[in-house]
Amino acid sequence: MDEFNDRVAVITGGASGIGLAYARILGSLGMHLVLADIEADALDRARNEIGTAARSVITIPTDVSDADSVQALADAAFAAHRTVHVLCNNAGVSVTRSLLTATTADWRWMLGVNVWGVIHGIQSFVPAMIERGERGHVVNTCSVASFTVMPGYGMYSATKHATAAISEALLGDLAAVDAPIGVTAVCPSLVRTRLFSADRNRPDDLREGAPEPSDEQDRVDAITEGIQTPDDVAASMVAAVRAEQLWVFPNRDRLDFVRERMARVTA
Ligand SMILES: NC(=O)c1ccc[n+]([C@@H]2O[C@H](COP(=O)([O-])OP(=O)(O)OC[C@H]3O[C@@H](n4cnc5c(N)ncnc54)[C@H](O)[C@@H]3O)[C@@H](O)[C@H]2O)c1
Numbered sequence: 001m002d003e004f005n006d007r008v009a010v011i012t013g014g015a016s017g018i019g020l021a022y023a024r025i026l027g028s029l030g031m032h033l034v035l036a037d038i039e040a041d042a043l044d045r046a047r048n049e050i051g052t053a054a055r056s057v058i059t060i061p062t063d064v065s066d067a068d069s070v071q072a073l074a075d076a077a078f079a080a081h082r083t084v085h086v087l088c089n090n091a092g093v094s095v096t097r098s099l100l101t102a103t104t105a106d107w108r109w110m111l112g113v114n115v116w117g118v119i120h121g122i123q124s125f126v127p128a129m130i131e132r133g134e135r136g137h138v139v140n141t142c143s144v145a146s147f148t149v150m151p152g153y154g155m156y157s158a159t160k161h162a163t164a165a166i167s168e169a170l171l172g173d174l175a176a177v178d179a180p181i182g183v184t185a186v187c188p189s190l191v192r193t194r195l196f197s198a199d200r201n202r203p204d205d206l207r208e209g210a211p212e213p214s215d216e217q218d219r220v221d222a223i224t225e226g227i228q229t230p231d232d233v234a235a236s237m238v239a240a241v242r243a244e245q246l247w248v249f250p251n252r253d254r255l256d257f258v259r260e261r262m263a264r265v266t267a
Contacts, residue, residue, distance in 0.1 A: 001086070001135050004026060004238075007032070007086065008082075009087075013141075014033070015046045016194050018233050019091065021230030021233060022237060024049075026086065027054025031086070033056065034059075036064070037091065043060075067116075083128075084129055085135070087138045089118040089163075091113060092141060093201065094196060095109070098151070098154070099155070103208065103210075105205075105207065114163065140183070142185045144187050170183050171183040189228070190251075226251070232250055236250035
């Protein structure tokens with residue numbers, strides 16, 4: 001897909017980090033934006049930041065882990081606009097914890113946002129996008145952790161492996177019905193965002209046994225080498241959508257980790 005002007009983009013997790021950078025770049029290309037996020041205040045700030053730089057901006061508080069909430073987002077997006085052209089399933093959270101101590105609540109929260117969030121996005125939007133018959137694209141924010149596993153990040157990797165598989169399978173399923181809709185799985189490595197303070201959005205009923213607050217966000221904020229900005233990731237995303245490219249690794253230096261892992265898998 002290479003025509004963005006006057007088209008419609010929906011971005012989940014659009015109030016912060018990578019999602020907000022997607023909003024900035026897609027807005028600058030003349031798109032109508034529908035920003036969805038669980039943080040209503042941050043959504044207001046995002047709308048004020050983007051202002052008239054996009055063709056239009058509407059914000060819809062949404063919990064992507066809740067099917068009804070995502071369906072309400074889709075209903076609002078299709079009611080406001082004739083169709084949706086770019087769906088960015090981007091909202092995500094992270095809990096750093098050994099699988100030996102991870103609780104059911106940790107797993108439920110991570111799977112709910114990172115995996116069910118993508119599934120709900122596909123279910124609520126893609127059939128309606130196909131029905132409209134226009135060229136479109138689904139962007140799933142995956143991760144280098146979709147192909148690698150690090151100590152403490154087992155749950156996160158598991159969720160991101162799932163979103164990579166879902167992305168590739170979705171592309172095949174769309175091709176099988178000749179739908180003019182592409183798929184891009186964006187696989188960033190470390191990006192300067194608020195992901196490591198994701199706990200701010202953890203629902204109370206999934207908080208039991210949550211890890212003690214850590215200084216992980218401070219440590220990530222202090223890293224200067226090998227870390228990208230959300231705008232770097234957004235620029236790679238747009239280039240991949242234009243090129244109809246499934247996989248995009250915004251920081252190609254990190255591909256070595258993927259190659260090493262695949263070499264171990266196939267040894
Ligand atoms: N930051 C990194 O190093 C990095 C690396 C690879 C992949 N990613 C992925 O990028 C995506 C965006 O994260 P980010 O790094 O910009 O973090 P971020 O915390 O800055 O942004 C994530 C956004 O998702 C929203 N969100 C959280 N739970 C939600 C829910 N239930 N429903 C709707 N919105 C919700 C948050 O409010 C926030 O605005 C995530 O999928 C993350 O896994 C991040």
